[in-house]
Amino acid sequence: MNTLKHLSISVAPDLASPDISVSAIALSPPAPEACLVLAHGAGAGMAHPFMQAVAEGLAQRRIATLRYQFPYMEQGKKRTDAPALAHATVRAAAACATARFDGVRLFAGGKSFGGRMSSQAQALAPLPVVQGLVFIGFPLHPSGSPEAAAARAAHLQHVDVPMLFVHGPRDTLAEPGPFHLATQALGALATVLEIDGADHGFHLLKRSGRSDEEAMDELLDGIAVWMQAWRIG
Secondary structure (H helix, E strand, C coil), X not given: CCEEEEEEEEECCCCCCCCEEEEEEEEECCCCCEEEEEECCCCCCCCCHHHHHHXXXXXXXXXXXXXXXXXXXXXXXXXXXCHHHHHHHHHHHHHHHHHHCCCCEEEEEEECHHHHHHHHHHHHCCCCCEEEEEEECCCCCCCXXXXXXXXXXXXXXXXXXXXXXXXCCCCCCCCHHHHHHHHHCCHHHEEEEECCCCCCCCCCCHHHCCCHXXXXXXXXXXXXXXXXXXXXX
């Protein structure tokens, strides 16, 4: 039986600022094989149906998750946090997961914005204990501006752990050309899981003959298999 726990995480933005508390949800199967610290996208928080489906689906595959809010989402604001605050939140969530799932292999990442904030934090200073990063729809450039991809991808060269990019070829925030250039430049550290026919939200066109549920299963299976492939010890 899965265990669900609502938590509060204290984020310390810097020495001159007071701590901020954000909400989190830990979902764990019995004897989890790994844990994913899972950050939400820019427009929807940790309770969004997509985030819930990922957490519940991974639990079925013996992977625990720690979903958490960024401060702007916790406070009901629309504008995303400044990078420094977002990075501090990623670190606080990873530390919380490390304490809660002591001895369990730890990965970090998330959906869109949350994945990019996780990669930026890792590039600036490695997240302790984290063995790899999982990006579910990495936002490589603004929609309609693929020329911005190189600048957004530059920090990935400073990430020194394995990375899984779950990608849909219809993603307007990661068009195939610049996306494949960016991931190929990362060499063996980057693995791409292509969900055929998917867009940024991993929706499929009806004419594809497949359902969104099938795309989600493929996404979850791929994440679980990749985590097993990078087992350490």
